[in-house]
Amino acid sequence: MILTVTPNPSLDRTYEVPALDRGEVVRATGERLDPGGKGVNVSRAVSAAGVATLAVLPLGGVPGELVATLLRDQGIVAVPVPVAGHTRSNISVAEPDGTLTKINAPGPELSADEAESLLTAVAAGSQDADWVACCGSLPRGLAPSWYAALAARAHEAGARIALDTSGPALLAALAERPDVVKPNAEELAEAVGRPLSTVGDAVKAAEELRERGARAVLASLGADGQLLVDATGLHFGSAPVGTVRSNVGAGDASLAGFLAAGGTGPQALAAAVAHGAAAVQLPGSVMPTPADLVPDAVTVTSEVPLDRALMEPAA
Numbered sequence: 001m002i003l004t005v006t007p008n009p010s011l012d013r014t015y016e017v018p019a020l021d022r023g024e025v026v027r028a029t030g031e032r033l034d035p036g037g038k039g040v041n042v043s044r045a046v047s048a049a050g051v052a053t054l055a056v057l058p059l060g061g062v063p064g065e066l067v068a069t070l071l072r073d074q075g076i077v078a079v080p081v082p083v084a085g086h087t088r089s090n091i092s093v094a095e096p097d098g099t100l101t102k103i104n105a106p107g108p109e110l111s112a113d114e115a116e117s118l119l120t121a122v123a124a125g126s127q128d129a130d131w132v133a134c135c136g137s138l139p140r141g142l143a144p145s146w147y148a149a150l151a152a153r154a155h156e157a158g159a160r161i162a163l164d165t166s167g168p169a170l171l172a173a174l175a176e177r178p179d180v181v182k183p184n185a186e187e188l189a190e191a192v193g194r195p196l197s198t199v200g201d202a203v204k205a206a207e208e209l210r211e212r213g214a215r216a217v218l219a220s221l222g223a224d225g226q227l228l229v230d231a232t233g234l235h236f237g238s239a240p241v242g243t244v245r246s247n248v249g250a251g252d253a254s255l256a257g258f259l260a261a262g263g264t265g266p267q268a269l270a271a272a273v274a275h276g277a278a279a280v281q282l283p284g285s286v287m288p289t290p291a292d293l294v295p296d297a298v299t300v301t302s303e304v305p306l307d308r309a310l311m312e313p314a315a
């Protein structure tokens, strides 16, 4: 079972509009409502892959109730931790040319008691989990060390930890030896404090995260593919992609594919790449199902093209 934690979930409302004209009344031609958050995305994709999953998340107010209902409708088993603040609502405005404008709210501030309840709920669920996936940014009220505390508790319960976050929360959690961390290129560059312009730069940065405590690093490099650096060595995976419809959530889909395939080694990397490639060909943050995957199109090699310039360098 793969448990996901989404400390700052959202109610995501997407409007399709002919054009986004500032200062005008814009009439939407379509509207959808989704439970949002990176752990929620991972649970959705893991579930589609046929693996059991549990989504732990703080929920509050009427928007929180709606998120719980939408998760239930989608067949995702959730453990809501009640909080006094209201779950945030994020707005996306999608135009026909693919332009997506997003307005993200900060989300409620969690009290010390609520932060502890969330930790306790994860620790309890970790008893039955193979993996605990810690996904996304921390809301106000959770210290940057919160994921580190969670990793310690989940490790004690016998689960492995996957960490997909950035900045101080990522750096603080490395000390607890997460089993895999999944930065994208920008997050990796920020973590090591230098830009990445080649695949080799990304490899060096990933190795540095391992020296600082990560047991494995799955670095997603957007259009440039993915790297897996672990104790057994180095692997590079990529797959050709036709038209990119939306890269939002492609990293979440990749992490889900990786964990659902066992969470270690080159065959899990291949699953991550297959999920990433499928996700970018789907609209919004829609997660791929097995029918969307083209595993034969994925190449994984231990002969990593270190000198290759990144098409999407990270500053």
Ligand SMILES: Nc1ncnc2c1ncn2[C@@H]1O[C@H](COP(=O)(O)OP(=O)(O)OP(=O)(O)O)[C@@H](O)[C@H]1O
Pocket (backbone or CB within 6 Å): 183, 184, 185, 219, 220, 221, 222, 223, 224, 225, 226, 241, 244, 247, 248, 249, 250, 251, 252, 253, 254, 272, 273, 275, 276, 277, 280
């Ligand atoms: N433009 C693209 N062309 C081809 N594949 C892509 C592209 N963007 C993403 N991918 C695939 O999806 C994977 C994950 O993408 P990316 O590195 O952008 O994740 P991310 O920034 O963590 O995304 P998110 O946090 O929104 O889920 C990539 O490693 C790659 O396999």
Ligand SMILES: [Mg+2]
Pocket (backbone or CB within 6 Å): 164, 184, 251, 252
């Ligand atoms: Mg990401």
